[in-house]
Every structure is written in C-alpha cells, then in structure tokens.
Amino acid sequence: MLKIQNLxxxxxxxxxxxxxxxxxxxxxxxxxxxxxxxxxGKSTLLRCINRLVEPTSGKIFLDGQDVTVANAEELRRVxxxxxxxxxxxxxxxxxxxxxxxxxxxxxxxxxxxxxxxRFPKADIEKARYQLERVGIGDKTHQRADALSGGQQQRVGIxxxxxxxxEIILADEPVASLDxxxxxxxxxxxxxxxxxxxxxxxxxxxxxDLVHRYAHRAIALNAGRVVFDGLPKEIDDERFKEIYGQExxxxx
Amino acid sequence: MKTPKILKSILLGLAILLAxxxxxxxxxxxKVNLEETREPRRQMQxxxxxxxLVRPDIFTYEKEEFTVSLPIYTPCSAEAEALPEPIAxxxxxxxxxxxxxxxxxxxxxxxxxxxxxxxxxxxIPPSGVSLQxxxxxxxxxxxxxxxxxxxxxxxxxxQEIRAITRRNVGGPMFSKNAxxxxxxxxxxxxxxxxATTFGVAIAIPISxxxxxxxMTPITSPFTSIAIxxxxxxxxxxxxxxxxxxxxxxxxxxxxSIWGALAGVIGTPVLxxxxxRWAVPPIEDxxxxxxxxxxxxxxxxxxxxxxxLFLYLVSSLAIQFGKALIVPLGGLGFLGKFIASxxxxxxxLIPVVTALAGxxxxxxxxxxxxxxxxxxxxxxxxxxTNLVLGGLAGAALFAIIGAGINWLxxxxxxWTTFGIxxxxxxxxxxxxxxxxxxxxxxxxGFFIYSLTRTLLNGMRSIESLVMVIIFAVWVGIxxxxxxxxxxxxxxxxxxxxxxEQVEGIMAGPLEAITATGANRLQTIIYAVIPQIVPPxxxxxxxxxxxxxxxxxxxxxxxxxxIGFLLQQNINLLNYRAASTQMLAIAIVVASMxxxxxxxxxxxx
Numbered sequence: 043m044l045k046i047q048n049l050x051x052x053x054x055x056x057x058x059x060x061x062x063x064x065x066x067x068x069x070x071x072x073x074x075x076x077x078x079x080x081x082x083g084k085s086t087l088l089r090c091i092n093r094l095v096e097p098t099s100g101k102i103f104l105d106g107q108d109v110t111v112a113n114a115e116e117l118r119r120v121x122x123x124x125x126x127x128x129x130x131x132x133x134x135x136x137x138x139x140x141x142x143x144x145x146x147x148x149x150x151x152x153x154x155x156x157x158x159x160r161f162p163k164a165d166i167e168k169a170r171y172q173l174e175r176v177g178i179g180d181k182t183h184q185r186a187d188a189l190s191g192g193q194q195q196r197v198g199i200x201x202x203x204x205x206x207x208e209i210i211l212a213d214e215p216v217a218s219l220d221x222x223x224x225x226x227x228x229x230x231x232x233x234x235x236x237x238x239x240x241x242x243x244x245x246x247x248x249x250d251l252v253h254r255y256a257h258r259a260i261a262l263n264a265g266r267v268v269f270d271g272l273p274k275e276i277d278d279e280r281f282k283e284i285y286g287q288e289x290x291x292x293x
Numbered sequence: 294m295k296t297p298k299i300l301k302s303i304l305l306g307l308a309i310l311l312a313x314x315x316x317x318x319x320x321x322x323x324k325v326n327l328e329e330t331r332e333p334r335r336q337m338q339x340x341x342x343x344x345x346l347v348r349p350d351i352f353t354y355e356k357e358e359f360t361v362s363l364p365i366y367t368p369c370s371a372e373a374e375a376l377p378e379p380i381a382x383x384x385x386x387x388x389x390x391x392x393x394x395x396x397x398x399x400x401x402x403x404x405x406x407x408x409x410x411x412x413x414x415x416x417i418p419p420s421g422v423s424l425q426x427x428x429x430x431x432x433x434x435x436x437x438x439x440x441x442x443x444x445x446x447x448x449x450x451x452q453e454i455r456a457i458t459r460r461n462v463g464g465p466m467f468s469k470n471a472x473x474x475x476x477x478x479x480x481x482x483x484x485x486x487x488a489t490t491f492g493v494a495i496a497i498p499i500s501x502x503x504x505x506x507x508m509t510p511i512t513s514p515f516t517s518i519a520i521x522x523x524x525x526x527x528x529x530x531x532x533x534x535x536x537x538x539x540x541x542x543x544x545x546x547x548x549s550i551w552g553a554l555a556g557v558i559g560t561p562v563l564x565x566x567x568x569r570w571a572v573p574p575i576e577d578x579x580x581x582x583x584x585x586x587x588x589x590x591x592x593x594x595x596x597x598x599x600x601l602f603l604y605l606v607s608s609l610a611i612q613f614g615k616a617l618i619v620p621l622g623g624l625g626f627l628g629k630f631i632a633s634x635x636x637x638x639x640x641l642i643p644v645v646t647a648l649a650g651x652x653x654x655x656x657x658x659x660x661x662x663x664x665x666x667x668x669x670x671x672x673x674x675x676x677t678n679l680v681l682g683g684l685a686g687a688a689l690f691a692i693i694g695a696g697i698n699w700l701x702x703x704x705x706x707w708t709t710f711g712i713x714x715x716x717x718x719x720x721x722x723x724x725x726x727x728x729x730x731x732x733x734x735x736x737g738f739f740i741y742s743l744t745r746t747l748l749n750g751m752r753s754i755e756s757l758v759m760v761i762i763f764a765v766w767v768g769i770x771x772x773x774x775x776x777x778x779x780x781x782x783x784x785x786x787x788x789x790x791x792e793q794v795e796g797i798m799a800g801p802l803e804a805i806t807a808t809g810a811n812r813l814q815t816i817i818y819a820v821i822p823q824i825v826p827p828x829x830x831x832x833x834x835x836x837x838x839x840x841x842x843x844x845x846x847x848x849x850x851x852x853x854i855g856f857l858l859q860q861n862i863n864l865l866n867y868r869a870a871s872t873q874m875l876a877i878a879i880v881v882a883s884m885x886x887x888x889x890x891x892x893x894x895x896x
Contacts, residue, residue, distance in 0.1 A: 125808075135798075145804075149808050
C-alpha cells in the first residue's frame with residue numbers, strides 16, 4: 043500500500059543529505075521497524091511520508107496516489123489517513139485530554155466549525171471510546187500536562203486513532219519512557235496493528251523491542267538503507283554494518 | 294600579531310582622554326551649573342516649593358471672618374474728635390503713638406483676638422479702598438504686635454486700620470482641588486482602560502502576521518501573487534461598495550420598527566439554515582462539482598446577510614441608546630454607551646467588509662494562480678507571468694504613486710501615475726522573466742518583515758508625541774489621549790505578542806499539522822492554547838504602562854490628570870499640583886501591585 047521510490051532529502055542551505063535514494067514497499071498491515079543511529083535519517087523518512095518534511099526528489103505512493111505532488115486539499119486528505127505518534131508526545135499542554143484527542147479529527151472537521159471550537163457529537167463519543175481503549179478514560183477532562191509521560195503517550199496514540207488511520211507513523215514513541223512503560227506503549231501499537239489492521243511504521247532504538255514487536259526491520263545509515271529484512275536476521279555482523287564498527291550491543 | 298605594551302598603554306590613555314572630552318562636552322551642552330544650585334535665592338525657592346509640595350491642597354474648612362477696626366488720625370490734628378475708648382472684653386487694637394505722620398512706622402497691638410489666627414492688616418482711607426500694610430499672627434492669648442509703616446495718605450478726617458482674621462469652623466472638607474483631582478484621576482484610569490482595550494483588540498490579530506514561524510511557511514507562486522495584487526484592490530472597492538448598498542437597505546428596513554425586528558430576527562435564522570447546508574461539520578467525501586460551486590455562492594449570500602444583520606443591529610443600538618439617555622436620568626451614560634457601541638460597529642462594518650472582500654478575492658487569486666501553474670503549459674505560463682507581472686507591477690506602483698500624491702499634492706498625472714506605472718510594469722516583467730515558472734516566492738516572510746518594520750517605526754514615536762496629531766483631529770481631551778495610547782499599545786503589544794507566538798513549542802504544531810488540519814485549524818488548536826497566558830500577562834502589563842502614561846499624556850493635550858497638573862504648575866500653584874502628584878503616585882502604585890497580582894494568577 044505504501045511505496046517509496048528513490049526518496050532523497052537534502053536539507054538546504056547546509057546541504058545535509060538526510061536521505062539518499064531510499065526505496066522500499068510496505069504491505070498493508072505490516073509492523074515495520076526503522077532502526078539506525080541518531081541522525082541516520084529515521085525521523086526525516088517518517089516525516090517525508092506525510093510531508094511534514096518536503097522531499098527533495100523521489101516518489102511516495104499511498105494506495106496508488108503520489109503524495110509528493112498532492113496539492114493542499116489532497117494533502118489534507120492524505121494526512122488524515124496517516125496517524126503520527128511522537129517521541130515527546132507533542133500534546134498541547136494547556137488543553138484538556140479530550141481536546142487533544144479530538145484534534146485528531148481536524149482533518150475531517152470543517153475549518154469553519156473549528157473556528158467556534160465545535161466537534162460533532164459522534165466525534166466526542168469516539169474520543170471517549172479511544173481514551174477508554176488506551177486505559178485513561180478517567181483522565182478525559184484533565185489538562186494534558188497534568189499527566190505522566192506514559193499517559194501522555196497514550197493520549198498521543200488515541201489522537202492518532204481518531205484519524206481512522208491506515209498507517210501510523212511512530213517516531214521513537216518510547217524513547218522518553220522507562221522500559222516498563224515502553225513495553226506498555228508498544229503493546230498498544232501492536233494491538234492496533236493486529237486488531238484494526240493498521241500498518242505501523244515505527245522508528246526504534248532498542249533491538250529487543252524490534253525483535254519483540256516488528257514483523258520487519260529497515261536500517262538506515264547516513265540516509266541509505268543498509269538492511270531490509272526480518273528482525274532476527276540482524277546478527278553481529280549486520281549490527282556493525284548498521285551501527286558502525288565501534289558499536290556494542292546492549293540489552 | 295601582538296600589540297606592543299607601550300602602544301596598548303598609549304591607546305588606553307587616548308581612550309580615557311576621549312572619554313573625558315565627551316563628558317566635558319556633555320556638561321557643557323546640558324548646562325551643568327553648580328553655582329546656581331548654591332545661590333541663596335535659588336535655595337529659598339527650592340525650600341518654598343518643597344514646603345508647598347509636602348502640604349497638598351486636599352482639605353478645606355468653612356471660614357468665619359472677624360474684622361476689628363481702629364480709627365486713627367494721620368497726621369495728628371488738634372481739632373480732632375476724641376476717639377472712642379476700646380471695650381476691654383471684645384477684641385480691640387491700640388496704635389502707639391495714637392496718631393502719627395504718614396510714612397512713619399507705628400506699632401499696632403491687638404488684644405482679645407481669636408488665638409492662633411492670621412490675617413491682613415489693612416489701612417482704609419475715606420475712599421474705602423483698602424491698602425495692605427502687613428499681616429498679623431495672633432498668639433495663644435489672642436494678642437499680636439505688628440510694626441507697620443503708615444501709607445502716604447494724609448487726611449483731616451479719621452481714617453481706619455482694620456485687621457481681618459479668619460477662623461476654621463466645623464470639620465475638614467475636601468477642597469475644590471481635591472474634587473477636581475478625583476474626577477480627573479478617574480478619567481485617567483478609564484482613559485488607560487479604553488486605550489488598552491482598543492489597542493489590544495487590534496494588536497492580537499496583527500501579532501500573528503508579525504510572527505515569523507507562522508508567516509515564513511507561506512509561499513506562493515509568482516502567478517498567484519501577481520493575480521492577487523490585481524484583485525485585492527478590486528476586492529477592497531467591491532467590499533466597500535457592497536457595504537454601502539447593504540447600509541442603504543438596512544436604513545430602509547429600520548425605517549419601520551417591524552421591518553427592523555423582522556430583519557434582526559430573520560437574518561440570523563436564514564443564515565443558520567444556509568450555513569448548515571453550506572458548511573457541513575464533517576468533510577468525508579470530496580465535494581461534488583455542484584457543491585464546489587454552490588457552496589461558495591451560498592456562503593457569499595450568508596455573508597451578505599451577516600453584514601445586513603450587523604448594520605441592523607448597529608442602527609438599532611444607536612436609536613435605542615439615544616432613546617434611553619433621557620429616561621435613564623443619572624444612568625444616561627449607559628444609553629450613550631450603547632449608542633456609541635452601535636456607532637463603532639457601524640464604522641467598522643465597511644472596513645471589515647472591504648478587508649473581507651480583499652481576503653476573498655486574494656484567496657481566489659491564489660487558487661487561480663496555483664491552477665494556472667499546475668495546468669498550463671510551460672510557455673503559456675511564461676507568457677501569462679510576463680503579462681501579469683507587468684500589470685501587477687504597474688498597479689502596485691500606481692497605488693503607491695497615488696498615496697504619495699495624496700500626501701504631497703504634486704497633482705501631476707505623469708509623475709505620480711505615469712512614471713510609477715511604467716517603472717512598475719518594467720520591474721514586474723523583469724521579475725517574471727527572471728524567476729522560474731514554478732518557483733514560490735516567500736510572500737509570508739515579506740508581509741512579516743513589512744509588518745515588523747511598520748511596528749518598529751510606530752513604536753519609536755512616543756504616545757506623548759502622537760497625541761498632538763490626535764488632539765488636532767478630535768480636539769484636546771481624553772479621547773485624543775485614548776487614541777494616542779491605543780496606537781502605541783498596538784505597536785508595542787503586537788511585537789510582544791508576536792514574540793510569544795514565535796516562542797511556542799513546535800511539537801504540538803507539528804502534531805496538529807500531521808492530522809491534516811489546515812493553517813487556520815493549526816493556529817486555533819496548537820498556537821492559541823499556548824499563547825493565552827503570556828497574552829493576558831502582557832495585556833495587564835500594558836494597562837499598567839498605559840495608566841502611567843495617561844497621567845502625563847494631558848501635558849500634550851490628551852486629557853486626564855496631566856492636564857490639571859500642568860495647569861497648576863504653570864499657575865505656580867504647587868500645593869494643588871502636589872495633590873495631583875500624590876494621586877498619580879497612589880494610582881500607579883496600586884496599579885503596579887494589582888497588575889503583578891493578576892499576572893501571577895494568569896500563568
């Protein structure tokens with residue numbers, strides 16, 4: 043369903059080549075892990091898919107539609123099918139949990155209605171349901187910054203789910219959480235992947251998480267794909283290819 | 294290369310010398326004069342003003358006046374009648390000697406006066422015009438002694454020495470000055486309140502335009518910008534025209550009370566139904582071709598209805614408010630307020646409509662331009678760009694030329710219209726030829742820079758100077774002060790606010806954008822929640838500053854307590870001025886405290 047062809051991103055004016063000729067396909071329903079060192083281009087890759095970052099060249103096809111040439115209105119329709127979960131949760135701190143979750147519907151809501159801060163009843167019901175689903179139904183009316191890190195990330199997931207996404211892009215979703223919470227968040231993503239059939243593309247730092255949750259792994263090094271295969275195929279030799287000769291395995 | 298030590302020392306010496314010269318010149322131009330400060334005459338004046346300042350004119354008493362007369366002869370005359378003997382129990386005066394030549398010094402002694410009073414000691418010739426010889430101050434026993442010189446008014450008949458003393462009766466009352474001060478300090482506080490309200494209301498929308506992170510992502514292809522430049526003036530004129538027509542219609546409807554009521558109730562209902570159809574809450578499917586065309590038309594008609602509704606409301610408010618002034622009596626200012634609100638609304642409608650017209654046509658131009666870039670062939674687009682570039686350049690420069698002509702009254706069509714249009718056209722064509730067809734121009738950044746420059750320019754003019762222009766426009770008084778302070782508030786707060794917008798966390802912005810939200814939705818859901826506390830805080834701070842400013846804005850004709858203060862200083866009435874200074878100090882200090890408390894609450 044997602045095809046990425048020869049994707050290249052060069053950050054100007056510093057001329058940093060963040061992605062170099064990246065090509066891969068993601069079939070529907072896959073849990074794909076993207077690994078690599080910090081600065082290897084994982085975040086840029088994910089952000090190119092929903093064009094938070096404009097690709098320099100190459101094509102991205104979502105269900106046959108070329109995302110890279112979509113105009114403003116088409117892009118809105120593309121983006122609302124792609125949920126995104128962030129390392130730092132990116133919640134609006136002063137807004138309530140409910141409002142944060144409802145923001146996931148903005149791609150569907152008429153901007154004129156947003157002007158008066160109105161969401162349809164069905165959306166509000168849906169938001170409550172998604173909050174129940176990630177286990178924080180009791181926090182609905184609290185301010186987002188009153189929640190702990192793990193709870194905030196669950197709000198982030200609920201927000202992505204509000205979009206009825208076909209794909210969820212998770213940019214290091216557990217990097218700011220302790221190992222116990224990390225597993226809990228990954229299990230929610232796993233559950234969404236399994237139950238709703240949502241394709242998940244998740245960048246991760248810890249290989250044990252990759253082994254435990256991902257169907258497939260792609261490794262980036264300096265913007266190039268250096269590995270594409272099953273997580274269990276990453277042996278010591280592959281590991282050094284991905285992370286460099288000096289690297290040592292932890293965990 | 295290392296500078297040699299000796300050279301360093303010489304340079305340092307020169308720098309010190311230079312500093313000395315600079316300060317010496319500073320002393321010269323600011324006329325530092327220590328001689329003057331030591332002069333006894335000056336020191337006495339300083340003492341006097343300080344003593345006046347510490348005795349603010351706040352309280353006054355009812356006064357009772359006592360007059361005591363002493364008939365005398367000057368010069369002494371033999372055939373003089375015997376003067377009446379004083380009655381020992383009531384107040385009386387004695388002059389020694391009992392008669393004297395004019396222009397000689399005599400001693401006047403008073404007994405049984407009111408203790409501790411002061412008053413003038415006058416000489417009354419037969420003409421009745423009193424000449425003051427001196428003042429008297431009685432001691433605890435009501436006794437005084439004064440040595441005075443008799444005036445040069447010889448006469449054969451008895452003349453009179455008259456002492457007048459005053460005594461306070463009853464408790465203290467507020468003096469007239471205190472009452473005036475009270476009235477003006479209230480005016481000052483409200484002046485600041487209104488200036489802050491008006492200024493902030495305009496500064497908030499401007500602050501978004503002046504925020505780099507909001508504006509820089511806005512880019513537009515050349516074709517779009519050129520069409521926008523051509524269509525925006527059309528939009529402004531069309532908007533103003535539509536507003537004018539609707540105003541006439543509204544006037545017709547408000548001619549009868551039933552027409553007005555039907556309009557005020559009918560238009561919102563109609564608007565609601567059209568709105569429900571034209572703006573569905575959810576956009577599930579892409580709109581059909583029919584909806585694509587019909588919906589904007591419907592929204593256009595809703596907007597017309599909306600403008601009509603606002604006109605009806607404002608005109609009703611004016612009528613209703615004016616009708617209320619008399620029956621409300623003491624609260625008549627409420628009626629006046631309603632009428633003023635209606636008037637403000639009515640003044641704003643054409644402005645807003647013109648801006649909306651510009652916005653609608655500008656947005657439409659952007660889409661048309663985008664469509665042209667996407668759907669026309671390379672060479673066709675090049676040619677349209679050259680043509681549009683020429684036209685837009687000519688239009689833009691002609692408008693600027695017209696502005697210059699209005700200011701300088703050159704009134705020469707060739708220099709103010711012809712030359713700018715040609716220069717603009719050439720510039721536009723060159724730009725169009727120079728740019729690549731699909732290149733997008735950073736129009737957002739341009740608008741941001743322009744806004745910032747204007748704000749910086751406006752901020753550098755103090756409101757004390759601005760008020761002079763407004764005093765000419767609306768007359769000397771608090772309203773001129775309100776306008777001047779409001780303008781300054783716009784300039785400074787728009788900048789402060791925009792810096793808050795620039796300082797928001799980028800994460801939520803990114804997250805909301807990723808959901809498919811458009812720019813407006815992103816601002817509402819990611820930007821506004823983050824900037825509410827600093828906006829409140831800066832608004833309070835500005836109110837505080839405006840109270841401070843409004844205390845002196847009267848110096849330049851802006852009304853408020855400054856007006857009174859300046860008047861009293863000019864009249865050398867320092868005790869009255871002291872009252873006003875005291876009032877300013879109290880208000881500023883309490884405002885300072887209040888605003889800091891409220892700001893703590895807001896964050």
